[in-house]
Amino acid sequence: MANESEHGVLDRSRHALQDDFLRAAVRFTTDRLKGRKHAAAEELGDWEAWRERGRQIRAHTIAHLDYYLREFVQNARNAGAHVHFARDAAEAREVIAQIVRTKDAKLVAKSKSMVSEEIHINQHLEKQGVLVVETDLGEFIIQLAHEAPSHIIIPAIHKTRGQIKDLFTADGGQNLSTDTQNLTAYARRRLRETFMCADIGITGCNFGIAESGSIVLFTNEGNGRMVTTLPKTHIVTMGMERIIPSFADLEVMANLLPRSATGQKLTTYMSVITGPNRERELDGAQELHIVILDNGRSRQLGDEHFQEVLHCIRCGACLNVCPVYRHIGGHAYGSVYPGPIGAVLSPLLNDGEKYADLPYASSLCGACFEACPVKIPLHDLLVLLRQRHVSAGKTKRIERLAFRSFKATFAHPWRYKAAMRVARAAQKPLVRDGYIESTFGPLMGWTDSRHAPALAKQPFRERFKEIRQNVDAVDNAGDDDFEGSDRP
Amino acid sequence: MTEDEFFGNIARRLHRNAPLSIAPARDVVGAPDFWSMYDLTKEERVQKFQVELEKLGGLVSVHDDLPSLHTALRELLGSLSPQKVCAWGGDLPQEFGLDDALTEFSVDYIVGDSQEQGTGEGDQESREAALAMIAQADVGITGCDYAVADTGSVVLVGDVNKVRSISLLPSVHIVLLSAHQIKTRMGQVLSEVAILQKDAVRHAASVNFISGPSRSSDIENDLSIGVHGPASVHALILL
Numbered sequence: 001m002a003n004e005s006e007h008g009v010l011d012r013s014r015h016a017l018q019d020d021f022l023r024a025a026v027r028f029t030t031d032r033l034k035g036r037k038h039a040a041a042e043e044l045g046d047w048e049a050w051r052e053r054g055r056q057i058r059a060h061t062i063a064h065l066d067y068y069l070r071e072f073v074q075n076a077r078n079a080g081a082h083v084h085f086a087r088d089a090a091e092a093r094e095v096i097a098q099i100v101r102t103k104d105a106k107l108v109a110k111s112k113s114m115v116s117e118e119i120h121i122n123q124h125l126e127k128q129g130v131l132v133v134e135t136d137l138g139e140f141i142i143q144l145a146h147e148a149p150s151h152i153i154i155p156a157i158h159k160t161r162g163q164i165k166d167l168f169t170a171d172g173g174q175n176l177s178t179d180t181q182n183l184t185a186y187a188r189r190r191l192r193e194t195f196m197c198a199d200i201g202i203t204g205c206n207f208g209i210a211e212s213g214s215i216v217l218f219t220n221e222g223n224g225r226m227v228t229t230l231p232k233t234h235i236v237t238m239g240m241e242r243i244i245p246s247f248a249d250l251e252v253m254a255n256l257l258p259r260s261a262t263g264q265k266l267t268t269y270m271s272v273i274t275g276p277n278r279e280r281e282l283d284g285a286q287e288l289h290i291v292i293l294d295n296g297r298s299r300q301l302g303d304e305h306f307q308e309v310l311h312c313i314r315c316g317a318c319l320n321v322c323p324v325y326r327h328i329g330g331h332a333y334g335s336v337y338p339g340p341i342g343a344v345l346s347p348l349l350n351d352g353e354k355y356a357d358l359p360y361a362s363s364l365c366g367a368c369f370e371a372c373p374v375k376i377p378l379h380d381l382l383v384l385l386r387q388r389h390v391s392a393g394k395t396k397r398i399e400r401l402a403f404r405s406f407k408a409t410f411a412h413p414w415r416y417k418a419a420m421r422v423a424r425a426a427q428k429p430l431v432r433d434g435y436i437e438s439t440f441g442p443l444m445g446w447t448d449s450r451h452a453p454a455l456a457k458q459p460f461r462e463r464f465k466e467i468r469q470n471v472d473a474v475d476n477a478g479d480d481d482f483e484g485s486d487r488p
Numbered sequence: 489m490t491e492d493e494f495f496g497n498i499a500r501r502l503h504r505n506a507p508l509s510i511a512p513a514r515d516v517v518g519a520p521d522f523w524s525m526y527d528l529t530k531e532e533r534v535q536k537f538q539v540e541l542e543k544l545g546g547l548v549s550v551h552d553d554l555p556s557l558h559t560a561l562r563e564l565l566g567s568l569s570p571q572k573v574c575a576w577g578g579d580l581p582q583e584f585g586l587d588d589a590l591t592e593f594s595v596d597y598i599v600g601d602s603q604e605q606g607t608g609e610g611d612q613e614s615r616e617a618a619l620a621m622i623a624q625a626d627v628g629i630t631g632c633d634y635a636v637a638d639t640g641s642v643v644l645v646g647d648v649n650k651v652r653s654i655s656l657l658p659s660v661h662i663v664l665l666s667a668h669q670i671k672t673r674m675g676q677v678l679s680e681v682a683i684l685q686k687d688a689v690r691h692a693a694s695v696n697f698i699s700g701p702s703r704s705s706d707i708e709n710d711l712s713i714g715v716h717g718p719a720s721v722h723a724l725i726l727l
Contacts, residue, residue, distance in 0.1 A: 045522065045523075046520070046522065049520045049522070050519075050520060050523075053516060053519065053520050056515065056516050057516070060512070060514060060515075063502070063512075064502075064508055064512040065498055065502070066495055066498045066499045066502060066504065066507035066508050067507065067508040067509070067510075067511065067512060069495070069498065070495060070507060073491075078688065079691065079693075083491075085489050085490070085491055085494040086489065087489040087494070091489060135716070136706070137704045137706040137707070137715055138704075138706035141706065141707075154705065154706060154709070155706070156706055156707075157709075159707075159708075160708065161707055161708050161710075164707055180707050180708070180710040180711075180712045181712055181713075183707055183712075184704065184707065184712040184714070184715055187715065188714065188715060188716060191716065192623075192716075195716075196619070196620075196623060211682065211685075211686075212682070212685040212686070212691075214685065220702070220703050220704060220715075221702055221703070221704045221715035221716045221717065222656060222702040222715065222716035222717025222718075223715070223716045225652070225656050225696065225716075225717065226656065226716055226717075228694075229652045229653055229656060229694075230619065230653070240498075245514070245517075246517065246518070246682065247678040247679065247681055247682035247685075248517050248518030248519070248675065248678065248679065248682070249517065249518055250678055251518055251519045251673070251674050251675040251678055252518060252519055254674060255519070255674075262705070265540075265638075265639050265699075266639040266641060266674075266697065266699050267699070268544075268698065268699050268700055268701070268702055268703055268717070269696060269697070269698060269699075269702075269717070270641075270696070270697035270699075271694065271695070271696050271697075272681070272694070272695040272696075272697075273693065273694055274685055274691055274692065274693055274694075274695075275691075275693055276693065277646075277693045277694075278646070278647070278648065278692070278693050279648075280600040280601040280648045281600055281601075281646065281647075281648055281651075281652075281693065282598070282600050282601060282615050282618050282619065282651050282653070283615075283619060283651060283652050283653045284646065284652055284693050284694055292494075294489075294494065294497075298497050298498055298501050299501070301498060301501035301502055302501040302502050302503055
């Protein structure tokens with residue numbers, strides 16, 4: 001996997017491209033998820049109507065987030081939950097650490113949560129001597145490997161069963177085979193103890209319902225239910241934009257999210273949790289804390305272009321269709337959020353240079369937009385982020401110079417003609433079979449991984465005169481069939 | 489950060505002087521119209537529920553009367569030969585006549601705390617003892633509040649005598665339901681849940697939509713069943 005010493009998405013992706021297994025695994029899963037999504041979407045009838053509905057609900061909620069978030073908070077409190085607000089990751093970590101200290105907790109069981117990855121809560125609690133155990137099977141595997149998730153839905157997508165067996169054996173598993181059921185059974189046994197003994201459960205939150213103050217979790221394994229049912233205290237980490245107005249809207253999200261994420265009609269468990277457990281209930285957390293995180297999100301509100309990034313429901317569909325993600329995998333993005341959504345979200349949530357190059361990790365093909373269940377125009381946002389990058393003067397000097405001369409040359413026909421004449425002569429030593437093949441020098445960045453067609457011997461502008469004559473001749477003959485003409 | 493600052497910031501970003509305090513008008517709410525009109529007959533609902541749950545690996549049987557359901561339940565338990573069985577207490581045993589039907593199996597009917605919950609050690613101990621008992625059970629028997637034909641889901645609304653762990657900790661989950669509980673779409677259940685949750689006294693702390701056995705594809709995308717929750721789910725429907 002990528003390590004910290006590699007700078008930038010380009011370096012990290014070179015590393016990923018050498019890992020054949022990773023690429024095969026990523027492609028296998030993304031294909032499978034994509035295929036199943038098509039089947040599941042078809043069954044629902046008029047997928048486009050659902051997407052449009054999803055977009056409308058998210059757009060309305062985010063445009064009125066002050067109202068709906070407050071409604072959510074009031075109703076959650078009425079149901080008995082404690083609500084906390086965190087401006088950034090550090091504040092969120094401190095709020096959670098404080099709850100953990102108050103409860104004198106030694107063992108924390110976690111269900112998968114992207115926000116908890118975003119605030120790096122595990123490391124923070126571990127420094128205080130608290131044992132934090134990831135209980136989602138994939139997260140458990142990568143926690144044993146001391147790695148980060150490489151996909152937002154399938155975190156251990158890059159691990160082989162052989163590697164998993166070794167990790168489980170090192171963890172204390174005996175006589176394990178590489179059989180899936182055998183490995184799963186070990187995780188079940190091992191984590192059962194954690195669920196029963198944990199002092200605190202931490203989960204994320206797929207949606208918060210404003211009209212009831214409920215949080216909703218979509219899970220398949222059952223660990224989300226364990227973590228919210230068995231420990232006495234439950235802490236929810238929630239991005240401030242996770243809100244939907246009502247239960248009626250949940251039907252739309254429940255039809256869009258699992259189909260887009262894993263191609264399922266619905267995840268095995270959809271759990272709606274409203275406040276701590278009721279009086280005399282034997283199980284369910286007795287204390288519920290909801291930590292609402294900003295961490296750069298509010299900066300996107302009111303922005304004419306980027307507010308839309310807050311519509312995201314974290315399904316991962318854009319990862320599965322992205323040709324760049326499919327080649328380089330999640331770690332190469334170097335951010336908690338990989339893929340197209342990560343390439344947009346990461347530089348927006350984090351000011352500064354760290355993720356500034358991620359918008360370039362895209363071919364701008366637009367497949368992400370086509371796949372997005374709430375129709376976020378990710379490819380447009382990527383271009384806008386590149387534009388920001390360029391206007392802020394963060395590009396290389398040589399690149400700026402190149403584009404300045406490009407602008408000057410293309411602004412005048414005579415300059416353009418002259419430049420092309422020079423280029424046609426200059427390309428000669430580099431052309432092989434009609435393509436420019438350069439393994440060194442300034443063109444390499446392009447030709448290394450793509451075909452750069454050579455300039456034509458006769459420019460189009462000159463050929464066009466002849467073409468026009470031919471077309472006119474055909475038209476005059478009253479012949480609709482273009483096949484026979486020497487159309488280029 | 490204080491709450492007022494947090495909301496003040498959101499309002500400012502949205503170009504408002506103060507957070508919005510009246511509900512904004514909405515053009516559209518919930519599912520598209522064509523979907524909201526989708527409704528099956530009772531027979532179709534039972535059939536669709538069965539097809540969908542079986543696609544997920546669940547097993548469904550449909551029964552004309554209680555004796556037939558009892559026979560099937562006894563056969564099922566007989567084939568599993570569980571060491572321990574836990575079931576919801578409260579109304580369930582009487583509703584489905586379980587006491588008489590399951591005499592040959594030792595079934596623990598679990599009810600909530602008889603006293604109001606406190607922080608007293610006795611309460612915690614009884615809670616932990618009950619959970620330990622459920623954790624050791626091989627089979628958990630529950631009812632449900634609703635079912636959804638479209639997704640093959642059963643819906644369990646948490647309550648004192650509808651202990652959540654019984655549908656979660658045992659390896660096998662058996663759910664008993666009546667055909668009239670099955671709705672066509674999830675939205676029909678959610679609208680009833682929305683009404684319940686507005687009731688400050690009766691609202692449920694947990695509502696679980698359960699669709700088949702626990703599953704994961706985290707190991708090389710190979711589907712595995714029974715990761716943390718039950719590895720098999722059986723639904724017995726009384727017509």
